[in-house]
Amino acid sequence: MIRGTSGVALLAAALLLGGCVNIGAGGKPPAQLLSLTTKAVETSNLPRIAGVGQPIVIAVPSAPAAIMSNRVAVQDGPVSIAYVKDAVWVEPPVRLFQRLLSETVAAKTGKVVIDPRQFAVTPGIRLTGQIKSFGMDARSGRAVIIYDAxxxxxxxxxxxxxxxxxxxxxxxxxAVPVGIALNAAANRIAEEVAAWVG
Incomplete structure (x- = not known):
């Protein structure tokens, strides 16, 4: 039997709702919405300063249509995709992943990371990419994320x-076990990206 991912520090991967969200016409609201939370911890409250050409910009990655939805995809065959029952992201996973990357890179590097939607500046480093996989692989029984940066x-x-x-x-x-596993996988990638960015 495959052992599940540890839930330590990942409890926030599932955000409980009070029944105020309705997914789809006439559909029942999900018991919880899934999110991604960073493991990285800010070590200083001191302000960060970056001159022209120094900030890091991390763009929202592109992704196939199956990943752009708020549902959690399951690859159950070479050409077939299903979805995890009752598993719904609080917002599209590409945006959750971009935010996780930004928070992790900022915490790990100590550099200024800005959102391209909020600031019109010349960055020193620009990170873009495409998410190739972000969901369950039913054949291996694993939650898988592939990010081409x-x-x-x-x-x-x-x-x-x-x-x-x-x-x-x-x-x-x-829903919850898959969300916890994807959160752990996303954090591993974010830490590797932070080391790469430097």
């Missing part, structure tokens, strides 16, 4: 590309 430094003078992959075992394919 592209980083441009020095205002685009140098460009690097790298693939990041992480997976976690899931004992029972249900």
């Amino acid at each position: 592209v980083i441009s430094r020095d205002g685009g003078k140098t460009v690097e590309a790298r693939r990041f992959e992480a997976s976690e075992p899931v004992a029972v394919v249900e």
Whole structure:
């Protein structure tokens, strides 16, 4: 039997609702919505300062249509995709993942990380990418995330590309266990990305 991912520090992966959300016309609201929470901890409350060309911008990644929805995809065959019953993200996972990356990179590097939707500045580092997988692989019984990242430094003078992959075992394919496993996998990738960004 596959052992489930530890829930330590991941309780916030499921946000309980009081029945105020309705998914779809006439549908019942989910018992909980899933989110992603960073494990990285800010070590200082001191302000961060970045000059022109120094901030890091992390863009919302692109993704296939199956991942762009608020549901958790299950790859149950070479060409077939289903969804985990009652598993609904609080917002599209591409935005959750971008926020997790931003928080983790900021905490791990101590650098200024800005959201491209909020600031019109010239970044020193720009991180973009595509999520290839973000859900359950029913064949392996694991939650899988694959992120193809592209980083441009020095205002685009140098460009690097790298693939990041992480997976976690899931004992029972249900909303909360899958959400916890995906949160753990996302944090592993975010920490690797932070080390790469430097």
